[in-house]
Amino acid sequence: MATAPTNLPPQALPAAAPPQQPAPVPAAAPAPAHSVSPEALTQPTTLYLYSHSNFFYWWPVWVLGYAFALLTWFNGNRVAIGGVEVLMHPGKSLGVIYSLTIFLVILITNLRLRGMASVVTILTVAFVTLLLAYTDMWGPLVAWLEGVAIFMNMGFYVFFSTLIFGVWVFSVFIYDRMSYYKVTPGQLIHETVIGGGDRSWDARGMVCEKEQADLFRHYVLGLGSGDLIITTSGAKSETLHIPNVLFVGHKIQQIQRLIAMQPDEKPG
16 A cells, blocks of 8 residues: 655645734824813903993883883773873782882982991881881881872883883993903903093903992892902002993902913913
């Protein structure tokens, strides 16, 4: 029986498979040297400060006037006065409430009660209330108030509220923005739209204070407004008084953040 030859030449032997090389490992991306949060990138680097006039506090007059006009429209009765039919609400308290609202707004916007004066006023009102309750005078007073009747037709509510609303919008969004302060990193600028006369101050060492001592004006009608007092630094320091700034507490935090930054520094 024939057997296969074992002594074969090297060329006849099958070639050995080359050793497999390990797959290259991808290099990791280098970590950024400084990462900035998305919230920091969205923080503004310019803050505008607007000083509003006292007419801003008249918003309850036109808001309540339009509300009473709607009540009169839905629940009013047609009454002939001077040969003209007008729509009038049958309730006698709407006119009283609207008259008292106008009176209180005029009183608050023209008579400033700061600090101790506002506290004394609140204590006086509380004392008179308790005194009337102790002397049983609330009954006759309520009976007298029930006899007071003030009637206003829907035309008066709409006409008077529209006049107040038009002046309020012009004052808050146009007139009050003709002169404003702009805070940028390291700088405070006062700009005037008409007439020029812009000025600027170095914000380094600047001191900011807020005044919200008038309880009725700043908290009741102003919804968190206040007066902003800025004292500049340097050889010729000045004290800038910016009254009736809306959300003055939040504006103070933004000012402190901006004046602590360098002019070429990004937020964050």
